[in-house]
Amino acid sequence: MTTTSRRTLLGAAATAPVWGALPYRSARAQAANTIRIGVMNDQSGLYRDLSGPGSTQAVRLAVQESGITQRGVNVEVIQADHQNRPDVGSTVVRQWIDRDNVDVIVDVPTSSVALAVNTIVRERNKVFLNSGAATSDLTGAQCSPNTVHWTYDTWMLANSTGGAMVAAGGQTWFFITADYAFGHALERDTGAFVRQAGGRIVGSVRTPFPGTTDFSSFLLQAQASRAQVIGLANAGGDTINSIKQAAEFGITRRGVRLAGLLVFATDVHSLGLQTAQGLVLTETFYWDLNDKTRAFTQRLGPMPNDTRPSMVQAGCYSSVLHYLKAVGDMGVAAAKANGVEAVNRMKAMPTSDDAFGEGSIRADGRKLHPAYLFQVKTPEESRGAWDYYKLLQTVPADRAFRPMADGNCAIARS
Amino acid sequence: MDEIFGIPAPLLFGQLLLGLINGAFYALLSLGLAVIFGMLNVINFTHGAQFMMGAFVAWMLLHYFGIGYWWALLLAPLIVGFTGVVIEKTMISRLYKLDHLYGLLLTFGVGLIIEGLFRNQYGSSGMPYRIPPELQGAWDLGFMFMPVYRGWVVIVAIVMCLATWLVIEKTKLGSYLRAATENPALVQAFGINVPRMMTLTYGAGVALAAFAGVLAAPIYSVNPQMGANLIIIVFAVVVIGGMGSILGSVVTGFALGVIEGFTRVFYPEASATVIFVVMAIVLLLRPAGLFGRA
Known part of the structure; x- marks a missing residue:
């Protein structure tokens, strides 16, 4: 009696990894047509209100408005807290890319974390759309062909x-x-x-x-x-x-x-x-600046803690919208295979959205707008x-x- | 202009005064911790969250009920103190027989939960709270511009510290408390309700933290993290002063405020670290703290 139950247990333990892998494998087949977006920012500290869950909300709106899902492409949005610590941020991003097949990292306020993520994304040839960090080094000494620095930087301030x-x-x-x-x-x-x-x-x-x-x-x-x-x-x-x-x-x-x-x-x-x-x-963005920004704020709906969208959150919306346009243009497979190519496609297209108006992305990855x-x-x-x-x-x-x-x-x- | 160590004298006097003001907060917070540790033998890691709750309750009273600063100074400590009583009754009282570490872990966890709840409800960037009209303005002391409100903070903090010390050292209630710490069974045998006394002591310590929170609301950003930033320094103050020593925590609170103030002039980068350097030195030379009994 005891032996059988022990054997059953052992058997269950041995097959557990296989069970775990089964849905994973079928997901793999589907994954070829899925873009995974990882929003990483401060969910629990002092930058939560200006990035945090509001950024994810903005990204979801961009996915919805891009219309790409109607064309049969799956888009998944996941989020994580980097606690403003470069070590935590690096670990999350490595897991996302290596294990969870994340294609694009979005937001990442706190310059020290952003610089760490910048390096990892370049190594793995994925896409980094930074909205939250300030350091102008992201498009200066540490610029990367996989990175677009969207919203603002220290030089501009x-x-x-x-x-x-x-x-x-x-x-x-x-x-x-x-x-x-x-x-x-x-x-x-x-x-x-x-x-x-x-x-x-x-x-x-x-x-x-x-x-x-x-x-x-x-x-x-x-x-x-x-x-x-x-x-x-x-x-x-x-x-x-x-x-x-x-x-x-x-x-x-x-x-x-x-x-x-x-x-x-x-x-x-x-x-x-x-x-x-x-x-x-x-x-670079204020919710009450003009009719378009007000319309964008309206569409975004109620924000966490009754705030209005910050420029960082607006940048998450705008950058993901533009990225998905590029994906629609070049095809999901090509965009997933090569981060540099996806960013190059983004640079080749003019940007246009309600939050920042018309704009463009420069060769060094700097997004330009007033x-x-x-x-x-x-x-x-x-x-x-x-x-x-x-x-x-x-x-x-x-x-x-x-x-x-x-x-x-x-x-x-x- | 006269100079001391290459720093203009007026600036130095200004820093001395500012150091005393910050020291007043350290003293008030470490006082509550010392009272709780001295009587209950519990290291109250929820203290920072309770300081934050004091400031938030003051903001809520104003925002939802139109109740201003002066009533908040009385009501917020009572309300937060009551939540302390509930926490002691339902949770902490079960841990008195166990190692200190359990109380520490419990209060640390409770503190994190409280901060998380406030962050979820009110966000992280904080709420505005203004200095009451009676205390606005500033005195020109010649060497510096001294806001009336900061003067008020120092005076109130000193009065509060003295009052607490008097209650514990000089009154009959205080003698019961001290006796109950030494030998609870014996004191209970004399017909004194020791568990209730413990509960009220915890409530009083928590109320002191909330009182400091109300005092801080007009000058610091009222946000869910405000306690977490301060509490680590305050723990260092308590350790330097000697765990559980009332006089030790008050004197060390003020002294470290001044040391920190001077560091901000001579080597600002180290101003957040200097207190821990002092702590390390004190622990090496006097492991029980400056005023502690070995």
């Missing part, structure tokens, strides 16, 4: 916000910089602009990331330097705390101006208009929920991003 600040008379700058890849890139790119425009950097301080909640010490150092502009080369919670505490210490009331170099609408929402009013910032310089409205000017920005100026697509020659991208030179 420095050019638009930094340039506007210098033009408005901010000649001397002090940087409060988050001490990691993103903060360093943003400080470097903005500093270059300030100097080029005849301004001067009078000091900077590197704040530990993550783990800094009180910025008043750094703000007082900035004030003591007598700089006219305090450049905040940080993001998310760090930026919110810096701006909140600068208001508290009356720094802005004494004529010093704050340059929030990367501020999202979700940050403004968290600060409240009373504190955020007057802040100048740059985004950048918008906004000012945060006063509480009196705001007419309702999420009515936060007024447009100050538009930087046209051909001047919004770093000229390809200055990027030092190897694939663009050949």
Whole structure:
């Protein structure tokens, strides 16, 4: 009795892998006609609201609107949390590509994670559509033929916000910089602009990331330097705390101006208009910019936690829509077989969608579209929920991003 | 302008003051932890989440009921303290006979669950909460611009720490508590309800965390991660001060706030690490902490 039951158990254990493989094998047959999209971003930390589940929602809308499923192509969307850690992100992406046959990785905010993913996707010859990360190195020194950097980057932020600040008379700058890849890139790119425009950097301080909640010490150092502009080369919670505490210490009331170099609408929402009013910032998408962006927001439906789509989420929509157009054009088999070819096809076609309008992708993988310089409205000017920005100026697509020659991208030179 | 170690004196005085203000938060949070550990022998890893809940309850009171800062200062600790009582009654009380590690794992897990629930409901970027009108504005101290609200935080924190210390060290209730820690069976034999006392002590420690959360709401971003960022530093403070020592946690809280403040001037990159360096040194020289009993 005991022996039979043990034998049955052993037999079951021995055949288990085969059972597991059976549906897998039949899935394989189907897989030839399936595009698998992996959305990886921050699902549980400070960047959740501006990427997170909202990005997946945007990708699903793109799949639906691409019409590719009506032509018999299966598209599967899966998502994962990289917890803003390069090691976690690398592991997920390797598993996705090697085991789960994922063809394209989407979003990936946090520059350090994005750079790691960039390398893996290139090795495996898949496609990387980055929307969430800021570092301009993705189309510079570390550019890849498998990567398109869609939404924004540090150079464009420095050019638009930094340039506007210098033009408005901010000649001397002090940087409060988050001490990691993103903060360093943003400080470097903005500093270059300030100097080029005849301004001067009078000091900077590197704040530990993550783990800094009180910025008043750094703000007082900035004030003591007598700089006219305090450049905040940080993001998310760090930026919110810096701006909140600068208001508290009356720094802005004494004529010093704050340059929030990367501020999202979700940050403004968290600060409240009373504190955020007057802040100048740059985004490439704002839900209330024009009829098309409003229509896009409408189609997207209610977002998690009652937010509005951020430019990162809009970028996920727009990039996947364009990718699926390229897939429709070249065929599923060809697109799956060679990531470089799929990206080349994307580069060969002009882009067009409701979120970013008309645009194109450059040889170095940089997506080009206009950048918008906004000012945060006063509480009196705001007419309702999420009515936060007024447009100050538009930087046209051909001047919004770093000229390809200055990027030092190897694939663009050949 | 006078300079000290190459730093302008006014800037240095400013940092000293800011260090004291941050120290006030460390002191208040580590006080609650010390009370709980001293009496219950439980390392309360839910403390950060409860600090966050205090700030969120203040925001909810304002947002849903129009109840402002001053009432929130009273109500939020009561509400969050009550949730603490429920957690103690239903979960923590079952672990008193087991190793510390079980209590630590339980409270750590509960903390993660609470943070996850808040993140699911309210997102990660946080909620606006303004300084009450009575405490807006700033004093010009000559060497720096001192917001009224920060002054208020320091004063309230010191009063709160003193009050807690007095209750535990100088009142009859406090003597029961201390006795119950030493020998619960004996104290119970005298007709004192020790389990209820434990429950209320945990509730009080949690209420202190929530109180600190309300104080923090107008100056820090009110988001689900706010406690997680602070709690690790606060644990270091408690370890340096000596686990369970009330006086130790208060003095160390303020002292480390100041040390951190000065590090931000001399070597800002290390300002998040300096507290742990101090912790390592203290543990090497005095394993029971500065004020702890070996």
